């Protein structure tokens with residue numbers, strides 16, 4: 349852990365998640381994070397999927413399977429009226445080129461500072477506070493440092509199975525030219541890891557995966573995001589930073 353309470357991966361590998369892994373912690377007692385927080389249903393939500401580039405269609409199909417209304421977001425004004433946003437995988441530098449137009453980047457930055465967002469792979473890179481290899485602008489909503497294309501060219505794609513804090517069976521994780529999370533801030537919950545590096549993280553209303561849950565049949569990661577959106581939208585629930593109650 350560094351002086352700000354961050355977990356710097358590779359240097360002090362278990363620091364920063366000690367509260368999370370303590371046997372007394374509610375999450376450790378209950379592996380199932382899908383506790384009911386309110387009476388909202390999937391059909392009460394409208395989820396936007398950033399559809400400038402990348403595999404937005406796979407996310408939309410997953411959301412269709414979950415019975416959620418979902419709309420493509422191609423213009424800044426289409427962020428108005430959605431309850432949460434999915435930022436898909438693709439090429440983060442190409443996303444940035446599109447986002448530089450019409451003040452889209454600023455509007456998106458404002459959106460993710462107020463409302464739930466879920467980024468996969470390039471989407472996780474866009475949400476991160478710090479991007480390296482090379483360094484590039486980002487939305488700064490998720491307190492992590494992330495290294496692009498960290499697994500190199502030869503093994504740039506792989507399918508693995510790993511346990512998660514979401515409960516249930518191990519989860520299939522599809523990595524495609526994946527980035528690697530190198531540091532997580534004290535506010536970040538690590539929900540799954542690969543070789544001691546976080547691959548699924550939550551920071552308040554922001555969820556990010558360095559793999560592609562939209563390419564697997566398992567719906568748990570998207571369901572978890574919908575739960576976060578319901579927490580944020582429900583007038584009766586107190587927004588939870590950690591989703592434990």
Ligand code: GLN
Nearest residue numbers: 437438439440469470496
């Ligand atoms: N390599 C891509 C990037 O750096 C991300 C790959 C992906 O989204 N599958 O933006």
